[in-house]
Amino acid sequence: MATKPHRLHQMASVLSSAKKPRMMSTNSSMKEEFAKHADYLNQLNDKRERVVKASRDVTMNSKKVIFQVHRANKDNREEVLSKAEKDLAAVTEQFMSRLVKELKGNDFWKLRRAYTFAVQEYVEAATFCRFCRKGSLLDLKEINSTLLQLSDQYEEPLQINALDYLLGLADLTGELMRLAIGRISDGEVEYAEKICRFVQDIYRELTLLAPIMNDNADMKKKMETMLQSVMKIENACFSVHVRGSEYIPLLGTNDVDYSFMGLPDFDS
């Protein structure tokens, strides 16, 4: 390569003369431009860091709420659930409010990766509490109205989006599976069957939604796990049915409540 330029040197110098006079930018203007970008990136990183921290707190404490709910059985329901609900309210007030403060305008979608798992966990905890309390599905509108109360003073309130809500619901079925198995071993078979139908409902609805969701790679994985959970509950309920028929004579001797309460009469 070194010899070639020699040969071309003479004739090429004429061609290249047109380009020579171009001069480079002054060093300082480029530095100035980049100083702006450095500020922007620093701010963005700081914000992301704060969101990540708040998210970690939300995740951790939402998990605690879920564990708390799992401690409920037919004897301590009221007490345990009240505590769980109190804890959940604390998560909302202390940690979700921090997220709310950070995620305004464009940041909501820009930083979604940083907080999505926390919000999913939160949705999971909130819906789980509600199901155990009332047997119904806490809908997104209701969650968001709770958050709206947090953000009165800010002009753009954070609203959980449908994607995070649905991803959270997908996780909920895993918890419900544990709950159902636990209830069955405690003899609350009716409850387990109720859970079973509820989970079937959710799974069916999500089947319609999963393929049209934005980033559905996560959701696809969750759908598979969810089917596993649904089937585990169904199989557990099935086993109890089959074995349960051995106790049928008891049905006649006890009052109707028996079939609903699980085995309270049986215990006594």
Added chain:
Amino acid sequence: MRPALRFALFFSVSTTSFSFTRLLPRNIHLSSPLRFSLHLHSFSSGSPPPMGNTTPSDAAATVVVAGGLDGDGGVQEPSIPFSYSMETQFEHFRAQMEESGNIRERIRSVASEIEATLRVMHAGLLLVHQSLPAPEVLKKANAQIEVLRILYDRLAQILIECPGQYYRYHSDWRSETQTAVSLLAFSYWLETGSLLTHAEAENELGLDASEFGLDIEDYLTGLCFMSNELPRYVVNQVTAGDYDCPRNVLKFLTELHSAFRMLNLRNDFLRKKFDGMKYDLRRVEEVYYDVKIRGLAPAESTT
């Protein structure tokens, strides 16, 4: 197998007929004392239907049981409103998802047009490596800028429909935008010898920062892409006899590299691209060295 079948039944029910879907909640309610009714069935027939299909006796049982339930403060609940609202909520989600799916499709179609335009522009700019005079090359390439502007305007129009969701769909046009910045910056550099600033890049694409701006990270990534083009440019220019070129490019690239080092980058894509820039720098240095050591560089050069 059986759960799957049961699910399939439900699935077809809820998709095919709306009137039937309306009945669904009630079915669920009726089947809530499932164990009870199943036991009744199991006396007569071996396998009861999985869901729904309630017989009058089931319905009667429900009334009794539901009455006895209210006291225990636990499991029960009015299933009808819950299931019904569940259904409507999910229908609402479906509509939302379909809408955002449509937006995404529209964005993607514009993005693919942008990509095609950029290919033409890129191919035009590549002529610079074949020692065509820069003004001629630039004229050809810059003709595409107008097309780009129109396309970016269309993109902006779509995104105005969903305020605040710029970054929701960002990934659909991100790489195109990065390429666009790299080409614009390269042609700008060929023309002026200086760096295309962020504001200038926005301007060239006809973007309005308040509505649809150019993401800073995209801009910076674009600059990294541009730097990848420079070693090749230098090599070809020297081959064509422009011995002054390496010095200019080296100066520019050194400045750009040190400017980038002012940034606190995260461990992400941009960081990786920036890390690649040092190889471009080294290559340009080598070329400069080759030229200089043989005394080919013009006398006035002092670096």
